[in-house]
Amino acid sequence: MGALKHIGRFSAKVAVAIAVVAGSAEVFNYVVQQRYVRPYVESNLETWIREQEKKLGFKYEGRPNIRYDDQNRNRLDIILDFNKFGLSFKDGGYYEPSNNTIHLPLNSDRINSIFSIGSTNIYLAAITHHELCHYYADKLSEDMGLGNFPKKEKDGKYNFEEWLLGEGIAEYCRIEMGFDYPSDYRHRLAYEMVKPIIKKHGAEGIKHMIRNPPKNLELPSDTVKYQRETLRALGDK
Numbered sequence: 001m002g003a004l005k006h007i008g009r010f011s012a013k014v015a016v017a018i019a020v021v022a023g024s025a026e027v028f029n030y031v032v033q034q035r036y037v038r039p040y041v042e043s044n045l046e047t048w049i050r051e052q053e054k055k056l057g058f059k060y061e062g063r064p065n066i067r068y069d070d071q072n073r074n075r076l077d078i079i080l081d082f083n084k085f086g087l088s089f090k091d092g093g094y095y096e097p098s099n100n101t102i103h104l105p106l107n108s109d110r111i112n113s114i115f116s117i118g119s120t121n122i123y124l125a126a127i128t129h130h131e132l133c134h135y136y137a138d139k140l141s142e143d144m145g146l147g148n149f150p151k152k153e154k155d156g157k158y159n160f161e162e163w164l165l166g167e168g169i170a171e172y173c174r175i176e177m178g179f180d181y182p183s184d185y186r187h188r189l190a191y192e193m194v195k196p197i198i199k200k201h202g203a204e205g206i207k208h209m210i211r212n213p214p215k216n217l218e219l220p221s222d223t224v225k226y227q228r229e230t231l232r233a234l235g236d237k
Helices: 002-056 072-079 114-143 160-176 185-211 221-233
Strands: 065-069 094-096 101-105
Touching (some): 002 114, 094 114, 101 114, 185 221
Parallel strands (some): 065 101
């Protein structure tokens, strides 16, 4: 009986030790995220904007607000209809046109410890480049007197076609800045749809697409049709 009690006390101590270690790892990672993510993004933001302006020929008006969220996934569920879009966001950022704010994750699965700083840098740079171009397109829309881009429907969700167009523009920027080809099916379609338009016509091509977004798209065939019609409207044969 005494031996069993000893084993029981030992097991309890081991369980407590494991819990403490696990809890410490969580706290450690959270501190790394809080103290690393924000300074890294803020110290590089102006450089990333200047690099985009030089490489893509864009001119940024003003600067976006930046927020660092622990609740990105819940917020994304509010502004996007996942079932309609067929998407699964695990740990990305997002842009909110109503207040010109880029939201970046602090508790992403991709930002999980100080031992992955190299991949964390690439990940943060990639999503920030993407979200910056959402801000850029939104400001172009506002400057043309068209309000926020993309716009929301009456139910508070984004219009799907405008959302897809916005993702294509943002993915174009991200990929042109040297990051990976998108893995998500709809982001690939969106990117391929806008790529030749922006490549040839730059900001004017983006403005034209914002003024004339696709309507009632059937994927994937209508993306090619929209691309051809847009290029024709911009004077291409």
